[in-house]
Every structure is written in structure tokens, then in C-alpha cells.
Amino acid sequence: MLTEKIGAFASYLMENEKSPATVEKYMRDASAFAAFLGNRELSREFVLAYKQYIIDKGYAARSVNSMIASVNAFLEFLGRPECKVKSLKIQRQVFCPEEKELTRAEYQRLVDAANRKGNERLALVIQTICGTGIRVSELRFITVEAANKGEATVSCKGKTRTVFLVKELRKKLHRYCTEQKIKTGCIFITKTGRPMDRTTVWREMKNLCRQARVSPSKVFPHNLRHLFARTFYGVEKDIAKLADILGHSSIDTTRIYIISTGTEHRRKMERMRLVI
Numbered sequence: 001m002l003t004e005k006i007g008a009f010a011s012y013l014m015e016n017e018k019s020p021a022t023v024e025k026y027m028r029d030a031s032a033f034a035a036f037l038g039n040r041e042l043s044r045e046f047v048l049a050y051k052q053y054i055i056d057k058g059y060a061a062r063s064v065n066s067m068i069a070s071v072n073a074f075l076e077f078l079g080r081p082e083c084k085v086k087s088l089k090i091q092r093q094v095f096c097p098e099e100k101e102l103t104r105a106e107y108q109r110l111v112d113a114a115n116r117k118g119n120e121r122l123a124l125v126i127q128t129i130c131g132t133g134i135r136v137s138e139l140r141f142i143t144v145e146a147a148n149k150g151e152a153t154v155s156c157k158g159k160t161r162t163v164f165l166v167k168e169l170r171k172k173l174h175r176y177c178t179e180q181k182i183k184t185g186c187i188f189i190t191k192t193g194r195p196m197d198r199t200t201v202w203r204e205m206k207n208l209c210r211q212a213r214v215s216p217s218k219v220f221p222h223n224l225r226h227l228f229a230r231t232f233y234g235v236e237k238d239i240a241k242l243a244d245i246l247g248h249s250s251i252d253t254t255r256i257y258i259i260s261t262g263t264e265h266r267r268k269m270e271r272m273r274l275v276i
Contacts, residue, residue, distance in 0.1 A: 002034035002042065005078065012077050017158050021137055021198075029070030044083045047071065051085050061088045099215065102223040104231070106214045110205070113212035122204045124176055125188055125196070129221055131169045133228035133246050136202075136221035138163075139188050140195040147173040147187065154247070161247050229257035 009030055013023045036050050050071070054064055065087040072084040107130060114123035128134070128142055138154050141163070146152035147170050152163045165173070173187060182189070188196045201221050209216045225246070232242055243254040 002037055002074075002078075003031065005074075006031055006034065009074055009077050013073075019137070019157055022157070025066075026070040026073055029067045030074040032067075033071045033074065042078070042080060042083060044085070047075070047083050047085050055088075061090050064088055065090070099217055100223075102214075102218045102227050104227065106212070106218060107224070107227055109212040109214060110208050110219065113208040114204075116211065117208070119204065120176065120179075121188060121196075122201075122208075124172055125201055126205070126224060127172065128169060128188075130224040130228050131166060132163050133225055133232070134163055135225065135247075136198045139201070140186050142173070142187050144177055144182060144184050144187060147177065156247060159247055159249070161244065163245075226257050229254070233258040 006027060010023055010027050013026055018026070033047075033050055036053060037046055040046060051064070051068060054067055059067070068085060068087050075081060075083045107126070111123050111126055114120075114126060125139065128139065129136060132142075132152075134141070134152075134154060135156065138156055141152045141154045142165075143152065147165060150165050150170060152165065154161055154163050177183070177187060186195045190196060190200070198221065205219050205221065206216060208214070209219050212219075229242060229246060232245065233239065236242070239251055239254055239258070242258070243251050246254060246257070248254045
């Protein structure tokens with residue numbers, strides 16, 4: 001049974017320097033596929049059947065493609081590349097749904113709400129992610145030493161990049177470290193001294209929604225990264241540079257971050273005045 005291969009697959013992924021989050025996701029998707037296959041013999045027909053199964057379950061196209069990528073990696077590990085299947089073709093989005101995009105005003109209200117609740121750590125986490133464009137999993141690289149130097153060396157997904165910390169953020173980080181008596185290492189830590197994980201940040205941000213008057217559908221760490229990307233691109237108009245800052249291997253990924261809202265897209269079309 002394929003379920004017996006899952007543990008070895010995890011070791012294979014770690015040997016190939018996949019991040020813990022990627023290993024967890026690939027394991028979850030591979031386990032779901034193995035459960036679907038059961039005791040039946042592996043074949044491309046069953047992989048295609050699984051692809052149709054997750055489509056029929058109503059998953060979004062991007063989610064389907066993400067799961068297929070995990071299954072294809074599992075098949076490669078098993079030495080069965082002939083069973084791999086193609087991902088769904090997705091038309092590039094022209095604009096972002098307004099109900100999902102975090103605005104600058106909403107970002108400000110989230111920071112204010114965190115401060116009113118006395119959660120200075122969360123307020124600073126939100127500003128650090130939004131002020132640098134880092135992933136929530138990269139918070140552990142924001143150290144006392146990085147704040148002193150004005151830049152952090154971030155390693156993720158097999159790539160290393162330098163992330164600059166602006167003057168105002170450095171001042172806030174220094175003040176927080178002084179107050180919390182943090183003299184070295186990771187700044188955003190739990191009571192036990194371990195770096196904050198994405199689950200903790202996600203949960204604490206969700207608890208701000210009502211007080212900040214922001215829809216929960218907009219409040220998650222990755223949306224802060226999107227706000228950074230849109231703001232940077234609005235100033236620089238340099239998508240290649242933005243891709244480097246965000247740590248993207250492909251500019252196509254970066255394009256997703258900078259698409260405008262439906263409202264902005266509609267406003268631009270109105271200014272065209274092509275209906276006479």
C-alpha cells in the first residue's frame with residue numbers, strides 16, 4: 001500500500017531541502033491520494049480519477065493544481081513518473097476580488113486594534129511583515145542582530161536573500177527588544193522562547209477582526225505581503241525587482257500579488273470613455 005511509503009517520502013523531501021511547511025503539505029496531499037487509491041494497483045488511470053475526484057469536490061482550480069503538484073512529486077519519488085498528470089489551465093486574473101484585498105486603511109486599523117488590546121508584539125509583527133514583504137514563516141530571521149545591522153538574511157525554499165529594514169521599523173524593533181529584555185537572536189518569540197509560528201500569528205490576527213472592523217476573509221498574514229507588493233509596485237513599477245525582494249523564482253507569481261481590485265479596474269475602464 002502507498003500509505004506505507006509516506007514516511008520515506010517525508011525523508012526524501014527533507015533531504016531535498018524542502019521547507020517544513022512544504023513537507024507537511026506534500027505529506028497531507030500524498031496521504032489523501034494514497035487513501036483514495038487504497039489497495040488498488042497504481043496506474044495513471046487512477047491518478048486521473050483522483051484528479052477528477054478533487055475537481056468534483058469543488059476545490060478551486062489553484063487548490064487542485066497544488067494538490068496535483070504534491071501527488072506528482074510523490075509519483076516521482078515512487079519511480080512512477082509515467083503516472084503523473086497535468087495541472088489545470090488557469091486564465092490569468094485581471095483583477096483581485098475586492099472582498100479579499102486588504103487596504104492600507106484596514107491595515108492601519110489592525111495595527112491600532114492590536115495596540116489597543118495591549119498586544120504590542122502582534123502590532124509589531126504585522127508592521128514587520130507588511131513593511132518588509134517577508135513570509136510569516138520568515139519572521140524567525142528578524143533578529144536583534146538584523147535590527148542592529150538594518151538588514152536580515154532570509155533563507156527559504158532553497159534560496160537566500162537580503163531583506164532591508166527601514167529606519168522606522170528598526171526603531172520600533174529596538175524599543176521592543178529593550179522593553180522585553182531581548183538581547184540576542186529571534187525577536188518575535190513565545191513565552192517559552194521559541195519563534196512564533198504561523199498558526200499563532202494567524203490566530204492572533206483573526207482575533208482583531210471585530211475590533212478593527214475588517215472582514216475576517218481579508219485578515220491573514222499573507223495578505224500583508226500582498227499589500228507590501230502592491231505598494232512597492234505602485235512606487236517603483238519594477239516587477240523584476242519586486243520578484244527578487246519577495247523571493248519569487250518566477251515573475252508570473254509576482255504578477256498575482258500586484259493585480260488591482262475590481263473597483264480600481266472599473267475606474268480605469270471608465271476613464272477610457274470608449275462608449276460614445
